[in-house]
Amino acid sequence: MTTNEIINPANLVHKKTDLLTDVPMHYCPGCSHGVVHKLLAEVIDEMGIQEETIGVAPVGCAVFAYNYIDIDWQQAAHGRAPAVATGIKRLLPERYVFTYQGDGDLAAIGTAETIHACNRGENIMIIFINNGIYGMTGGQMAPTTLEGMKTSTSPYGRNVELNGYPLNITKLLAELEGTCYVTRQSVHNVAGVRRAKKAIQKGFENSELKKGTSVIEIVSTCNSGWKLSPAASNDWMVKNMFPAYPLGDLKNV
Amino acid sequence: MEEVRLMKGNEAIAEAAIRCGCDGYFGYPITPQSEIMETMMLLKPWETTGMVVLQAESEVAAINMVYGAAGCGKKSMTSSSSPGISLKQEGISYIASAELPCVIVNVMRGGPGLGTIQPSQADYYQSVKGGGHGDYKMIVLAPASVQEMADHTVLAFDLAFKYRTPVMLLADGVIGQMMEKVVLPPFQPRMTEEEIREKYPWGTLGKLKGNKKNVITSLALLSEEMEKTNNHLQAKYREIEKNEVLYEEFQCEDADYLIVAFGTCARVCQKTVEMAREEGIKVGLLRPITLFPFPTETIKKYAEQTKGMLSVEMNAGQMIDDVRLAVNGKVPVEHYGRLGGIVPAPDEVLNALKEKIVK
Amino acid sequence: MKEEIIISGFGGQGVLSMGKILAYSGLLQGQEVSWMPSYGPEQRGGTANVTVILSDERISSPVLNSYDTVVVLNQPSMDKFESKVKPGGTLIFDGTIQHVSARKDINIYRIDASNYATEHNMLKTLNMIILGGLIQVRPIATVENVLQGLKKSLPERHHHLLPMNEEAIKTGMNLIEKVN
Ligand SMILES: Cc1ncc(C[n+]2csc(CCOP(=O)(O)OP(=O)(O)O)c2C)c(N)n1
Numbered sequence: 050m051t052t053n054e055i056i057n058p059a060n061l062v063h064k065k066t067d068l069l070t071d072v073p074m075h076y077c078p079g080c081s082h083g084v085v086h087k088l089l090a091e092v093i094d095e096m097g098i099q100e101e102t103i104g105v106a107p108v109g110c111a112v113f114a115y116n117y118i119d120i121d122w123q124q125a126a127h128g129r130a131p132a133v134a135t136g137i138k139r140l141l142p143e144r145y146v147f148t149y150q151g152d153g154d155l156a157a158i159g160t161a162e163t164i165h166a167c168n169r170g171e172n173i174m175i176i177f178i179n180n181g182i183y184g185m186t187g188g189q190m191a192p193t194t195l196e197g198m199k200t201s202t203s204p205y206g207r208n209v210e211l212n213g214y215p216l217n218i219t220k221l222l223a224e225l226e227g228t229c230y231v232t233r234q235s236v237h238n239v240a241g242v243r244r245a246k247k248a249i250q251k252g253f254e255n256s257e258l259k260k261g262t263s264v265i266e267i268v269s270t271c272n273s274g275w276k277l278s279p280a281a282s283n284d285w286m287v288k289n290m291f292p293a294y295p296l297g298d299l300k301n302v
Numbered sequence: 303m304e305e306v307r308l309m310k311g312n313e314a315i316a317e318a319a320i321r322c323g324c325d326g327y328f329g330y331p332i333t334p335q336s337e338i339m340e341t342m343m344l345l346k347p348w349e350t351t352g353m354v355v356l357q358a359e360s361e362v363a364a365i366n367m368v369y370g371a372a373g374c375g376k377k378s379m380t381s382s383s384s385p386g387i388s389l390k391q392e393g394i395s396y397i398a399s400a401e402l403p404c405v406i407v408n409v410m411r412g413g414p415g416l417g418t419i420q421p422s423q424a425d426y427y428q429s430v431k432g433g434g435h436g437d438y439k440m441i442v443l444a445p446a447s448v449q450e451m452a453d454h455t456v457l458a459f460d461l462a463f464k465y466r467t468p469v470m471l472l473a474d475g476v477i478g479q480m481m482e483k484v485v486l487p488p489f490q491p492r493m494t495e496e497e498i499r500e501k502y503p504w505g506t507l508g509k510l511k512g513n514k515k516n517v518i519t520s521l522a523l524l525s526e527e528m529e530k531t532n533n534h535l536q537a538k539y540r541e542i543e544k545n546e547v548l549y550e551e552f553q554c555e556d557a558d559y560l561i562v563a564f565g566t567c568a569r570v571c572q573k574t575v576e577m578a579r580e581e582g583i584k585v586g587l588l589r590p591i592t593l594f595p596f597p598t599e600t601i602k603k604y605a606e607q608t609k610g611m612l613s614v615e616m617n618a619g620q621m622i623d624d625v626r627l628a629v630n631g632k633v634p635v636e637h638y639g640r641l642g643g644i645v646p647a648p649d650e651v652l653n654a655l656k657e658k659i660v661k
Numbered sequence: 662m663k664e665e666i667i668i669s670g671f672g673g674q675g676v677l678s679m680g681k682i683l684a685y686s687g688l689l690q691g692q693e694v695s696w697m698p699s700y701g702p703e704q705r706g707g708t709a710n711v712t713v714i715l716s717d718e719r720i721s722s723p724v725l726n727s728y729d730t731v732v733v734l735n736q737p738s739m740d741k742f743e744s745k746v747k748p749g750g751t752l753i754f755d756g757t758i759q760h761v762s763a764r765k766d767i768n769i770y771r772i773d774a775s776n777y778a779t780e781h782n783m784l785k786t787l788n789m790i791i792l793g794g795l796i797q798v799r800p801i802a803t804v805e806n807v808l809q810g811l812k813k814s815l816p817e818r819h820h821h822l823l824p825m826n827e828e829a830i831k832t833g834m835n836l837i838e839k840v841n
């Protein structure tokens with residue numbers, strides 16, 4: 050078969066959505082960020098809301114999200130994405146506004162912004178990548194780092210006496226009156242990817258219906274930070290992260 | 303014999319802090335200074351000296367933890383890099399006003415905004431002119447080697463307690479990340495509560511029977527009161543200006559021209575001076591070690607002797623203001639700098655010197 | 662004596678640790694040393710480099726724009742640094758690099774380390790092979806000091822790997838060849 054035969058439209062099995070740009074992603078091979086980006090792009094494409102969607106990128110590995118999905122973006126200061134999104138949404142109430150944040154961004158430095166945006170019931174979607182570590186800065190402890198888990202600032206393992214407990218912030222957010230949909234998903238296998246995609250779509254739909262804040266946590270891997278191969282990271286996540294952060298809907302009104 | 307070790311500037315700060323009896327460190331990760339907290343976590347000083355090391359949820363939290371610890375008369379510190387230091391400004395203003403001793407490390411990176419993680423000196427104004435609100439100053443030390451990262455950590459605590467004032471160690475990505483030889487300071491035990499009560503009776507260690515209560519505050523609603531606080535602070539700053547100026551001179555005695563540079567730029571310019579002297583141009587280097595207080599008198603003196611000065615900085619021209627104030631128009635003063643995280647090369651500076659000063 | 666070196670390659674090739682070992686060797690030789698890495702999210706596939714200065718006198722600038730010795734382990738590094746070798750200086754490149762400097766005023770050496778390491782299952786000590794080549798043509802440190810330096814920079818639990826590394830250094834010393 051020649052290359053031309055292979056790229057013949059008849060042989061097409063999967064087409065990348067046009068919303069994903071051709072910029073090579075900087076994520077480590079095997080990182081969950083890439084998969085979630087793809088899902089986001091597909092949902093926006095399928096719902097036909099490219100022109101009405103504004104994303105807010107965090108500080109963290111996903112800081113360059115704006116390079117990969119072909120929509121309007123704002124890049125917020127570390128932890129402030131929900132506040133930035135509030136500003137956008139309040140002035141453009143008919144647009145779809147979402148934030149895309151890591152666990153350090155959302156649950157450490159930005160805890161206040163996260164809680165108050167959710168408590169106000171901002172009609173936005175928060176996508177929360179929980180990989181239990183600070184990927185961007187080289188693997189320091191995150192609020193969601195598991196007990197006993199080694200990171201560069203917990204080199205002997207997270208010790209709850211010293212560092213407190215892993216923060217189940219999603220559970221906390223589900224308690225708030227302002228949230229309408231709080232769910233925890235993963236993208237480590239095909240079924241998971243399908244469910245995560247549905248959740249993202251629901252988040253956008255909730256925004257349209259002005260039901261309140263949708264929080265979609267994706268329990269994720271950071272193979273670089275965890276110092277494991279991509280495959281081993283998935284296994285580790287299933288074995289260790291899922292018991293602490295069980296998948297499924299925490300709230301759906 | 304003293305043990306010579308090879309380590310990064312950031313690691314040297316961590317080691318020196320533990321050794322000089324620091325009681326508490328509070329920080330939040332940010333490149334290029336994360337090794338400070340990482341090294342402390344690895345060394346586990348809570349098991350040896352009893353020092354507390356805590357990863358805070360943000361820089362805002364970290365500086366306020368320092369406020370609390372310092373208010374108890376404890377030796378406490380935080381560290382960050384430019385964007386995180388911006389977040390700390392509110393806390394620093396409160397600390398200066400409440401007259402609390404503490405050490406703040408800024409391993410500068412290129413801004414503005416999220417910027418780059420590469421080295422910069424663009425936080426000179428913010429550090430030296432008071433980055434937060436109100437009329438206050440910090441003592442600002444500018445280490446130029448890994449050895450000085452260690453030495454200045456000790457010095458910073460001494461000055462902080464001598465004057466009850468925040469002291470900033472203003473380094474940059476080069477000095478934080480590079481490894482050089484270093485001899486670490488000797489171990490100094492942490493102070494006991496009794497010693498703190500004796501030496502720093504203002505600390506909130508708990509009101510003992512018969513004692514007056516201690517209150518750490520920066521509030522004075524009556525303007526007359528607040529003016530008094532301000533006058534007191536200003537008098538303290540004049541005292542610091544009188545007593546604590548530090549600088550280094552390199553080949554200045556016979557210099558026709560003077561380069562003024564601090565931190566990494568001073569290292570680069572030392573090489574420029576060597577290159578210029580090989581070409582027969584008599585250049586000297588004045589390196590301010592304290593940026594506040596600034597070596598104004600010394601620069602004034604060199605304005606009598608030299609024909610021109612070049613302020614070399616990794617920013618768009620900030621320290622040059624202070625050089626010009628000192629020179630007061632006597633000789634031309636020009637600036638050369640690179641922006642956005644680029645370190646100027648020695649020959650670049652030499653060219654600039656020839657173009658702008660040695661005409 | 663003063664030697665200004667830059668080593669540059671892909672993130673995982675052990676560039677920074679090679680520099681560290683050199684710096685430790687200098688320390689053991691009683692010299693002034695500086696080790697300045699490029700830093701950042703290198704783990705995400707970028708190139709990494711490290712500037713090492715060994716000197717009998719106080720070191721001024723730790724950041725340089727020309728070098729006595731340049732060691733490059735990939736093509737982008739070759740393209741970036743070949744012009745920065747001082748006239749009369751040394752350029753050492755890994756055998757996987759296709760396009761080599763055409764300069765006549767410097768000494769150019771090839772060391773086929775990556776290929777050799779792949780064939781002989783020595784990828785873990787690739788950087789030591791290169792280091793062996795480097796000290797063969799630029800005798801700035803002895804094998805003993807390099808090994809001592811390695812020992813200092815390795816955590817104790819890895820000290821059993823020292824003989825393997827010594828082997829790699831010796832391999833590198835034999836592997837390096839002058840090409841101009
Ligand atoms: C004010 C401020 N403090 C610190 C940093 C440094 N910083 C950049 S990303 C990050 C944490 C990222 O972790 P997370 O949010 O979990 O995202 P991930 O990289 O794991 O996807 C930190 C601390 C910064 N950019 N700004």
Ligand code: SF4
Pocket residue numbers: 075076077079080081082110180184185270271272273274705
């Ligand atoms: S460091 Fe972790 S979170 Fe960041 S791109 Fe790599 S695997 Fe993903």
